[in-house]
Amino acid sequence: MFRSTAPARPASAPARAVTAPADAQTLEIEPPRHLTISYAPQRDNAPDGGEIVWTWVPYEERDGRGKDRPVLVIGRADATRSYALRLTSKPHDGDRQYLSLGTGEWDPQRRPSWVDIEQLYLVHDAGMRREAAALDRRRFDTVAAALTARYGWKRG
Template sequence: MSSTKRILSTLADILTGMLSKGASKWPDHPKRPNAVLRPDGRSGTPPRADHGESRETDPGRMAGFETVQVDPERIHDVAVRYAPSRNSRPDSGEVIWTWVPYEENDGRGKDRPVLVIGRHAADRVYAVRMTSKPHDGDRDYLSIGSGAWDSQGRESWVDIEQLYSVHDEGMRREAAVLDQQRYGSIAQALITRYGWARG
């Protein structure tokens, strides 16, 4: 028998012996965590939902109840009036939480507080975005101080350029009622800027 054949025969004997002792002797191949079969038939990891929220559990993203950004320059049917009422519906003067799309309008967004400024349909209201990121001196932001909508007690600003249409069912929760004086200053800024009517 040639040396090559002897080597091959020896290797075959070794492999046979290892296999007969069980697969536990072989190192495990690493597996991708949470691997799933994607619609295209390939394996992959499931996509992450924004901020841990799924479309099914976030009412502001559910079909028919989506919170959508609108251009305030093109809106003329807003009657700005102070009318808060704790009735499980978003009302003018209330700070509510809802899912809000990012400015890129690419399907991403986050849960955040907005100030309701007026109703424009039986089941929808207009609201302006709020943020705790400081914007002192920015003409498009109005400081409204702190309130119960922020658990950390941070000062908040209202962005009067970011207007949203929020469905009643798209509201996650009522967070607070803004007092009439602070609401009035925001209402006046919106009326002056966009020519809206006071209701």
């Protein structure tokens, strides 16, 4: 099931420019039954497994608002889209749906980050704003292990 995250503008919300075409927007999706998690970071201006990239992501309230934020790419969905999990700098110690990633070059302020393993997004290559960093293999493997335990997904 796909849910469009195109930023429809409520009357009280300020206008926000959207640069990606409608068919290239980031979508929040239900976790699929089968998904292959892969680690293959490569600086090539395309989202690759293990990279943290920036894209437009809706707020949790799903009211049409959102913002550009970092997401962790966990694998390719097809030739033009990748699966990703959103990151946040809001502390979530003890919250089982979040894993601590620590700090990294994806955040210029070097704030600790958490990855939300319950919200999955489909990021179109054209909807990616920029590559921010590659997560090191050890931290990626921790995320992959949590996703495998939760959803039964395979690792590639």
